[in-house]
Amino acid sequence: QKEVEQNSGPLSVPEGAIASLNCTYSDRGSQSFFWYRQYSGKSPELIMFIYSNGDKEDGRFTAQLNKASQYVSLLIRDSQPSDSATYLCAVGRWAGSYQLTFGKGTKLSVIP
Amino acid sequence: KAGVTQTPRYLIKTRGQQVTLSCSPISGHRSVSWYQQTPGQGLQFLFEYFSETQRNKGNFPGRFSGRQFSNSRSEMNVSTLELGDSALYLCASSSNGFGQQNSPLHFGNGTRLTVT
Numbered sequence: 001q002k003e004v005e006q007n008s009g010p011l012s013v014p015e016g017a018i019a020s021l022n023c024t025y026s027d028r029g030s031q032s033f034f035w036y037r038q039y040s041g042k043s044p045e046l047i048m049f050i051y052s053n054g055d056k057e058d059g060r061f062t063a064q065l066n067k068a069s070q071y072v073s074l075l076i077r078d079s080q081p082s083d084s085a086t087y088l089c090a091v092g093r094w095a096g097s098y099q100l101t102f103g104k105g106t107k108l109s110v111i112p
Numbered sequence: 113k114a115g116v117t118q119t120p121r122y123l124i125k126t127r128g129q130q131v132t133l134s135c136s137p138i139s140g141h142r143s144v145s146w147y148q149q150t151p152g153q154g155l156q157f158l159f160e161y162f163s164e165t166q167r168n169k170g171n172f173p174g175r176f177s178g179r180q181f182s183n184s185r186s187e188m189n190v191s192t193l194e195l196g197d198s199a200l201y202l203c204a205s206s207s208n209g210f211g212q213q214n215s216p217l218h219f220g221n222g223t224r225l226t227v228t
Contacts, residue, residue: 096167098160098206104153
């Protein structure tokens with residue numbers, strides 16, 4: 001049973017601070033790692049993906065992957081109230097077909 | 113490029129009825145996946161279609177079925193609806209093809225199904 005674990009939160013950070021969101025996964029064969037943002041009542045929106053160990057930066061977002069520890073994180077710098085949403089970690093593997101397994105998400109609240 | 117389009121956006125059905133949801137993927141995407149999202153269970157995988165073939169299926173009862181057409185559009189059907197089927201149903205497309213690929217999924221706006 002492939003599992004993706006996230007702290008459900010809520011994680012509250014002040015505006016301008018760094019928000020750190022964490023995710024662990026159980027399937028050592030996982031190959032792709034994604035972060036989605038989901039506003040209340042809306043569908044998930046892809047914000048970052050990473051395939052190799054290390055850091056990947058895109059604007060205010062940095063994804064970090066450590067396959068040995070089966071750990072992936074998302075850092076949001078200079079957090080804004082508009083970043084308040086649920087962040088979903090998703091882990092993918094190709095095994096004849098492709099399937100993403102999602103965590104239940106971490107709710108982030110950025111306080112003005 | 114137009115995104116993933118799902119219709120209808122909202123549906124209200126009664127127990128025992130059946131429902132069909134529709135999804136048009138991003139142009140050029142041939143892989144279509146369906147997910148069910150509920151507050152308690154999060155996003156759960158239903159099935160994935162590629163080139164009109166179901167490649168993968170999640171742990172849902174046979175009441176949940178789907179199909180994909182030659183233009184990559186997909187439909188999902190739920191028969192004999194139960195109260196527990198109330199959820200947001202999300203369709204996602206990707207550029208994943210025949211070989212080993214790990215492209216991201218791009219989601220539609222979803223269909224919110226309420227069963228009374």
